[in-house]
Amino acid sequence: MTDTTPHQPLAAERRAHILSALHNDGAVRISQLTDDLGVATVTLRRDLAQLEKEGVLRRVHGGAVAGTNTPAPATRDDETQTGSIAVLVPSLAYYWPGVVRGMETAGRRLGYKMLLRGASYELQDERPVLERLVANGDVRGLVVAPNTDTAHAADVMSWLSDCPVPSVLVERDAVPGAGGIPRESVTTDHALGALLAARHLATLGHRKVGLILSRHSPTSRKIAGGWQTACEELALTPADHFEQTLPDRTSPDFSDVVNATLDSALATGVTALLVHSDPEAMAFVDLALTRGISVPDDLSIIAYDDEVAQLFTPALTAVSPPRASVGEAAVELLARRIAEPDRPVHRVQLSPRLNVRASTAAPRS
Structure with a gap:
């Protein structure tokens, strides 16, 4: 007898x-x-729960995203190592794992071992961490996402300029170093991301829209600049531009601020919002639905980051920065600098894309 039971x-x-x-x-x-x-x-949920305990992934609504201990694909024993590249990013949780995976991909391809460290957005002075990384004898270069909003920011940039190994900034502007020389960098064009979101809403017929930003994020400023310009060009919210900055998600008044923002948006006739970032956008949708506000019929919402937006219900339309490509480009740029110390300074900017899903639609007549 032939066994026709599907293979488990x-x-x-x-x-x-x-x-x-x-x-x-x-x-x-x-x-x-x-x-x-x-x-x-139920079997898959148990699998994800076990992998979360191991740090391999982090469970979210409807699925999971990569964690801090996601193992890299196996490499060949005969690969030639040409030294190490040290990486310092402000977080090993949200957003940055995708960038780091791109760095690891490029590092394996180019024969570099990656030394990864996560700081925090609260760390005022990254120099001690960077100094410890460089003290490792085989470090050939640095990829760094420094905190640009602290009293020590200029000192960190000066230290990078004087460092004996080259460095590339990632998702940070090329802040001038000593003598006004721009720093080599790879960034996402977040202003373009805001433009893509505004253009999508305008095409759907929205005329009055709002922007919701995360506090203390370097990305927020770039999104705000691009959004303001796009809204003016597209004649969106021409009279009273609606914009709100949210407290941290761990703040006790976070939900109250989101609810008050929804009140203000609806009272002023706003029919669509761009929200940075995904968790904040999901909070807006959850609270809106709880209050009987239909998404997208009453209020269209676009998330900015697309880290977990596709896993939500409804799946969120989202601006998606090319995280892995940013990481790969940063390591590739650094490798070129190591090989050609006298080449011109490169400042690379990559474009995000807009993924249209179920959270945006034409406004009700």
Whole structure:
């Protein structure tokens, strides 16, 4: 008798499939895993819970995103190592894992070992961390995302200028160093991301829109600049530009501020919002739906970052920075600088894209 029962993947196979999806997309969705693997949802939830305990991933609504300990694909034993590149980013949780994965991909391809350190947005002076990294004898260069809003920011930039190994800034403007020489950098054109969002809303017929920003984020300032220019060019909110900065999500008044912002938006006739970043956008949708405000019929919402926006219900239209490509480009740029110390300073800017999903629609007549 022929066995026609569908093959049920073993735990190791499920794990390998989940890890592959995390490396390729930075996120997994339970519904997609169910279709791909043909196993029960409860089994997949247990798998994700176990992987979260190991630090491999972080569970979110509807699935999971890569964690701080997501293992890199195996490398060949015969790969030639040409030294190390040290990386200092402000977080190993949100946004930055995608950038780091791109760095690791480029590092493996170019034969560099990656030394990764996570600081925090609260760290005032990154110089001691950078000094410890450079003290490792085989470090050939640095990829750094410094905090540009502290009293020590200028000192950190001066230290990078005087450092015996070259450096590349990632997702930070090329702040002039000693003598006004611009720093080599790779950034996302976040102003363009805001333009893409505004253009999408204008095409749908929205005329009065609002911008919601995260406090203390270097990205927010760039989004705000691009959004203001785009709204003026597209005749969106020409009379009274609606803009709100939110407190940190851990703040006790976060929900109250979101609710008050929804009140202000609806009272002034706003029909669409661009919200930075994904968790803040999801909070707006949750509170709106709780209050009986339909998304997108009453209020269209675009998230900025697209880290987990596609996993939400409804799936959020989102501006997606090319995180992995930014990381790859930063390591590639540094490798060129190591190989050619006298080449001109390069300041690379990559374009984001807009992923249209279920949270935006034409406004009600």
